[in-house]
Amino acid sequence: MSSAVSEKTKIRVPLVDLRRQYRGIKEEIDSAIQDVLDSQAFILGPQVKEFENLFASYCSTKHAIGVSSGTDALLLALKSLEIGDGDEVITSPFTFFATIGSICNAGAKPVFVDIEPESYNIRPDLIEKCINKKTKAIIPVHLYGQCADMDPILEIAKKHDIKVIEDAAQAIGAEYKNRKSGSMGDFGCFSFFPSKNLGGLGDGGMVACNSDELAELIYMLRIHGGKPKNYYPVLGINGRLDTIQASVLIKKLGYIDLWCEKRRQKASYYTEKMKELNLITPNVVNFNKHVFHLYVIRVKERDKLIEHLRANNIDCAVHYPVPQHLQKCLSYLEYKEGDLPEAERAAKETLSLPIFPEITKKEQDYVINTIKDFLSISNN
Ligand SMILES: Cc1ncc(COP(=O)(O)O)c(C=O)c1O
Incomplete structure (x- = not known):
């Protein structure tokens, strides 16, 4: 899929960058x-x-x-x-x-x-x-x-x-x-x-x-x-x-609360900017305080979006592509596809976007715009 993001404006966004911390x-x-x-x-x-x-x-x-x-x-x-x-x-x-x-x-x-x-x-x-x-x-x-x-x-x-x-x-x-x-x-x-x-x-x-x-x-x-x-x-x-x-x-x-708060802020920014898009942002249950170890969206055509993000130098990952009941080493338990439909659907549709306390607004905007770009191409 071609990208509307020009080579010049491409930046590299890691899933996580421990060097900054x-x-x-x-x-x-x-x-x-x-x-x-x-x-x-x-x-x-x-x-x-x-x-x-x-x-x-x-x-x-x-x-x-x-x-x-x-x-x-x-x-x-x-x-x-x-x-x-x-x-x-x-x-x-x-x-x-x-x-x-x-x-x-x-x-x-x-x-x-x-x-x-x-x-x-x-x-x-x-x-x-x-x-x-x-x-x-x-x-x-x-x-x-x-x-x-x-x-x-x-x-x-x-x-x-x-x-x-x-x-x-x-x-x-x-x-x-x-x-x-x-x-x-x-x-x-x-x-x-x-x-x-x-x-x-x-x-x-x-x-x-x-x-x-x-x-x-x-x-x-x-x-x-x-x-x-x-x-x-x-x-x-x-x-x-x-x-x-x-x-x-x-x-x-000593920094954990500050880092978790920053993760929450970065997550809110993604969610706010992507709320109108044709994807599902993380749902924070009202009695929970989420610490956003991962920021996971759910989207149709997930694998094509991964390709598009990677082509634009954005690191992303799937946590987890195989629901554990279908792992080969557990075949003796005799679970089969269809047994746990929500886990199986989540494994096909979810995608983790870059998030860490030090991620910049510029990087987040670039991720968001690249997703928008993908969705507008795939809708046409
Ligand atoms: C949900 C969950 N359980 C257990 C573990 C195991 O932790 P560790 O990698 O430190 O062995 C991890 C992390 O990798 C995890 O994400």
Whole structure:
């Protein structure tokens, strides 16, 4: 498809640009890393505990345990609840694969419940009919930075005496009815993957919870299940958060509210400027505070729009092109196309546009104009 945007006016817009964030806080980050280098305390140095305390207080939970990734946060939460062989865990098919991989790696079976087309989060009213004697937990995913509808989920879990593990990997700082993401279930699991709203310099994650007993177990499970040293009453993994990551994340946590606010402003700008267009902008549910980890539109001819944006140097992505129930490695579960229609439709129609706290108005205007350009060509 030809473009009305001339070669001269083309600019490059990345999906996310971590260098801009780093440039803004370089001295703080560099000195935090230098402190760890000076101490050489790379494993469970004092910054890990300091970050855990700050994180628990930010998240409004009693405990927060630093772990090696968001994936391991989910796995450790499941392990601490002794969820494994023969157990079932209910979750959303429209998520990053890690949610599902953790359930399978714990030895349990994922059971998928379709999503609400407006929020892309799990539909609470469909959960109960999937509960049986084997069901041990529900993992709602707070997709793109917006919380799932937690009240009905918590109520169903209470009624059936099953656990709730929030996958808050994309939603640090998000709120549901004034409650922080990750603080409502038995566990909240977070990711510090570099491009997340609170991103480290590599992999990292956090398990938040209010139970003293479960927190103690997670502390053990992240060091192979050992306590005291060299004695292993339970089987864990090597799942610690690095001291270097913790030292950097301490500094970044101080900016998280500002960064989330900027993301919200950038999202509002897109939404305002695109409200008349033939596409669907993100729907923020009225009781939610969205943190726009991703800004996702829904549009017909999505793949042609991707081509058009890329031809005009705009980076974009699909989160996620394959709903997880249709992944090859899960074929043993015998889901087929048509089983979860909303997740399948979302996988075909959604598109993530560039968003990050430092994105400029010029870049956003360029994205918006390039989309308008596409829609006017495709309507003619
Ligand atoms: C929804 C969701 N769950 C889990 C994860 C896993 O986190 P990590 O990449 O830190 O293992 C991610 C992020 O990548 C995610 O987006």
